[in-house]
Amino acid sequence: MTSNLTDAIRAAAPNLRGRLLENQSLADLTWFRVGGPAQVLFSPADEEDLSVFLAALDPAVPVTVIGLGSNLIVRDGGIPGVTIRLGGKAFGSIEIDGDSIRVGTAVPDMRLAKAAAEASLDGLAFFRGIPGSVGGALRMNAGAHGGETTDVLTQVRGIDRTGAARSFTHAEMGFRYRHSSAPDDVIFTGATFRGRAGNREAIEAEMDRVTAAREAAQPIRERTGGSTFKNPEGGKAWQLIDAAGCRGLTRGGAQVSEMHCNFLINRGGATAADIEGLGEEVRRRVRETAGVELHWEIKRIGVDPTQADR
Numbered sequence: 001m002t003s004n005l006t007d008a009i010r011a012a013a014p015n016l017r018g019r020l021l022e023n024q025s026l027a028d029l030t031w032f033r034v035g036g037p038a039q040v041l042f043s044p045a046d047e048e049d050l051s052v053f054l055a056a057l058d059p060a061v062p063v064t065v066i067g068l069g070s071n072l073i074v075r076d077g078g079i080p081g082v083t084i085r086l087g088g089k090a091f092g093s094i095e096i097d098g099d100s101i102r103v104g105t106a107v108p109d110m111r112l113a114k115a116a117a118e119a120s121l122d123g124l125a126f127f128r129g130i131p132g133s134v135g136g137a138l139r140m141n142a143g144a145h146g147g148e149t150t151d152v153l154t155q156v157r158g159i160d161r162t163g164a165a166r167s168f169t170h171a172e173m174g175f176r177y178r179h180s181s182a183p184d185d186v187i188f189t190g191a192t193f194r195g196r197a198g199n200r201e202a203i204e205a206e207m208d209r210v211t212a213a214r215e216a217a218q219p220i221r222e223r224t225g226g227s228t229f230k231n232p233e234g235g236k237a238w239q240l241i242d243a244a245g246c247r248g249l250t251r252g253g254a255q256v257s258e259m260h261c262n263f264l265i266n267r268g269g270a271t272a273a274d275i276e277g278l279g280e281e282v283r284r285r286v287r288e289t290a291g292v293e294l295h296w297e298i299k300r301i302g303v304d305p306t307q308a309d310r
Contacts, residue, residue, distance in 0.1 A: 005039060009053075009057065013053055015052070018045045023037050025037050031069055031225055032073060034272040035074025036076050037079075038078060039079065039083075047159060047190075054159060059161070063081060065135070071136060072225060073225065073275055073299070075304050076302075076303075078302055086104070086106045092104050100193070103115075105188045105190060110128055116203070121197070121203075122197070123198075129210040138153070139188065141176065152193045152194055156188055156192075158188040160187075166183075217259070219257045219260060223265060227298075241262060249282065
């Protein structure tokens with residue numbers, strides 16, 4: 001994808017301090033290691049830089065936000081407009097005050113769990129089992145091993161599409177299973193969580209249990225994107241996928257994991273179309289065999305080049 005978008009952005013916001021890159025590959029920023037480029041990739045220096053950028057950006061330019069790329073398929077045609085990725089010290093900070101933990105949204109969930117344990121704060125050990133960043137956890141109410149983001153969150157801050165600072169209480173986030181009702185145009189920049197006083201050794205033992213359970217049941221050393229489909233009400237997605245005969249199913253370089261069939265993996269050389277197409281085939285087979293419509297948990301973004309000109 002080529003355009004003069006980068007030049008237009010620099011002209012509208014000449015004092016930007018973050019990195020602004022054109023036609024930047026995104027494959028290396030996703031756990032699947034697939035996908036096309038970002039037309040423009042922006043990594044802001046801090047909240048102020050992000051605010052200035054968004055205020056100056058033409059409202060017609062689409063904006064996409066990515067985090068660690070763990071629960072993400074970037075389609076092979078890439079992402080038009082601007083892709084924003086937060087990182088660095090400004091969005092990777094952790095501050096502990098009593099039973100509260102304030103973090104930037106680029107902080108990996110596993111690091112949040114570790115920081116809470118080191119401060120002897122209980123209730124956040126489940127984050128050890130979530131392979132993403134805080135920003136993604138907020139957007140999808142991420143959870144694992146009996147805990148969810150909604151259980152410990154108190155407040156969120158962010159910047160909206162106009163560049164205005166926003167804040168949200170727990171109630172205003174509108175959490176439900178793997179979903180938040182916060183406005184889609186808000187880019188989360190920080191969050192505050194609350195733990196409870198606990199025993200550090202016991203908390204770390206719980207984290208070790210979570211780690212062992214993941215390693216025993218999930219293909220975490222593969223190129224994967226975590227759980228592919230949400231669990232349907234009253235059931236387990238992996239059981240339906242297994243019953244539909246999809247364990248080990250392949251398409252191109254993509255495969256349904258033999259270890260845990262709610263995981264798709266890139267065996268090497270897969271395209272984004274291979275992975276997404278395999279997921280759609282799994283959905284079709286489950287629909288036919290069980291009458292259940294599986295819904296994607298993995299976020300799929302960008303342009304499908306086979307559909308772009310239709």
